[in-house]
Amino acid sequence: MSTRIVVVGGGTAGVRLAQRLPVALLGEEPHAPYNRVLLADVLAGRYAPEVIALPAPLEPVRRGVRAVRIDRAARTVECDDGTEVGYDRLVLATGSNPVLPPLRGLRGSLLPSGVHPFRTLDDCLELRAVVRPGVRAVVIGGGLLGVSAARALAALGAEVVLTQQGERLMERQLDASASELLRTHVESLGVEVHTECRVSGLRQRDGAVTAVELADGFVLDAQVVVLACGVRPRIGLARDAGLDVRTGVVVDDQLRTSDPYIHAIGDCAEHAGRVYGLAGPALEQADTLADILRSEATEATEGTGATGATGATGATESAPAAATATVPAELSAPRPAYTGTRALTRLTLGGPEAGLEALDLAAFGEATPLPGDDVVQLTDATRRAYRKVVVRGDRLVGGVLLGDLAAVGTLARAWEGDEALPDAPLLHLLTHDGGS
Structure with a gap:
């Protein structure tokens, strides 16, 4: 791709995009990008820090560099080391910050020793x-x-x-x-x-x-x-640049912000009023944006899509949103779009390497039933296992599994696909094959 893509943020979302496309990735931390989900395992001694490193992106990460200002008119990002990076497309993957509670003894971000x-x-x-x-x-x-x-x-x-x-x-x-x-x-x-x-x-x-x-x-x-x-979306850079921000940086189905040359993905992005704050949606957003940018580059090359986003700054340049088709609409492939993620939380707490017995848990959808919902629940005290699903009509709408996750794969597929459940006793949902 000839388009200059700059990604701000070396976390899960930013690195995933950089694994799919050649981009200039600015990472604030001095470390190689890593899997934040596994930090507790590093703390417990289960993994060494290098074990949780993410696969390397296509281009080297510029580490230890913090973006401090976006010049939307010049399409540049200013960094704290005094350098400027020009972009045709900018992707904000700035993640989130930990919430510091309003406690006596805490003064802003200045923390006492310990x-x-x-x-x-x-x-x-x-x-x-x-x-x-x-x-x-x-x-x-x-x-x-x-x-x-x-x-x-x-x-x-x-x-x-x-x-x-x-x-x-x-x-x-x-x-x-x-x-x-x-x-x-x-x-x-x-x-x-x-x-x-x-x-x-x-x-x-x-x-x-x-x-x-x-x-x-x-x-x-x-x-x-x-x-x-908890955490709070990191939106300061976007807000200072005049982008539309609410809880997160507001994006549409093309993961575009209010500036058509700037996208946002991951923990900092708010899509359809929702900020996910989970690894699964961050990965899906990064993959979708990679497809979107590839699609637009192909359209521009073939003369069938958006003009602009090439680095020119002329007043007559059209934004990426203003695409004009030159092929019959019925023959055009649908443009990739992000329509949301049905996010499943899955976690393994501890393990023998840390000297603790492992506990697996998974949760998805609506675990609290509404009036009229069917609930199937099994508790196995001997195996310290708990399984529960909530069914609304012929659809699985949520569930919780603790200790025994043998059925989680089939349940997750039925929930994510919003499929009609088989005509069988609901108890079968909690068997080891998930009722398949």
């Missing part, structure tokens, strides 16, 4: 350097990231307390029964779990954290505090 976010490989390595057996560690946040961090710290021998403001662990993914089983599993590792408790502040001495204060007045001694309070 307080760590858990988002990057550097965060992970810093935690490994300070955690040792017997260290008192408090994890704030009982979502997927907080549970993973608590297990990893327990594997290192820390005395871990996990705090969750909500009613249960991983409440976004799991129903009450599955969450209770997860809590039992986490507590069996020696982790103390507090739900429905709000952290109000941090105590410090000489600039180092000493305790965590709860809103009910209870105090938890702490030498290490891990902030796992």
Whole structure:
């Protein structure tokens, strides 16, 4: 492709696109791109940092470079090292930032010694350097990231307390029964779990954290505090450039922002009012955008598609959205488009390499039934397995599996394809073959 494509962000989405197309990839972190999903395994000692590296893109990544400004008129990206990179198409894959809760003792992004976010490989390595057996560690946040961090710290021998403001662990993914089983599993590792408790502040001495204060007045001694309070789309660069932003950078079905020469994918992108924040949708968006850019390049070469996006800046240049067909519409191949992702959360917590018994879980769709829905649920206490699916009419609309994921492949395919279920007893959905 002759079009100059610049990608800002060396995470899952940006690297996937760079594996499909020759692009100039700007990565802010000094490390080679890595799989962020596996950070907890690095913290626990299950994997070395180099093991979680992502496959190399087609062109070398420019590491340790932060984009600080987009000049949309000149179509350039200014970097913090003073360089400028010109583009014909710009792709924002800036990801997300960890949420820092409004606690007494936290001043903006300035964290006391011993307080760590858990988002990057550097965060992970810093935690490994300070955690040792017997260290008192408090994890704030009982979502997927907080549970993973608590297990990893327990594997290192820390005395871990996990705090969750909500009613249960991983409440976004799991129903009450599955969450209770997860809590039992986490507590069996020696982790103390507090739900429905709000952290109000941090105590410090000489600039180092000493305790965590709860809103009910209870105090938890702490030498290490891990902030796992969720993430927020990183939209500052897009907002400063005047692009349309809401929760994330707003994109259409072509993954275009309000500037037709700029796209956004991954955690920073908001499509049809939704920000996914998961690896699966990020990969699908990157693959779709690769197809879109290839399609437009082919149309431009054949004279059947959009003009522009070639680096020219003339006032008469037309934007990529203004395509004019020169072949009969019925003979034209449909342009690739992103229509959303049916995202499945799948996670393996721990493993023998970390000295912990592994626990597998998967969740998809709507795990909480509506009136009139059918629910099939099986609990196997001996195998510590829990399986539940929600059926609406003849469609599978959601499910949770914990401990035994033998049926997850067939269930996920039926859900993702929105297929009519076979005319068979619903209990068959939870057999090992998913009812196939």
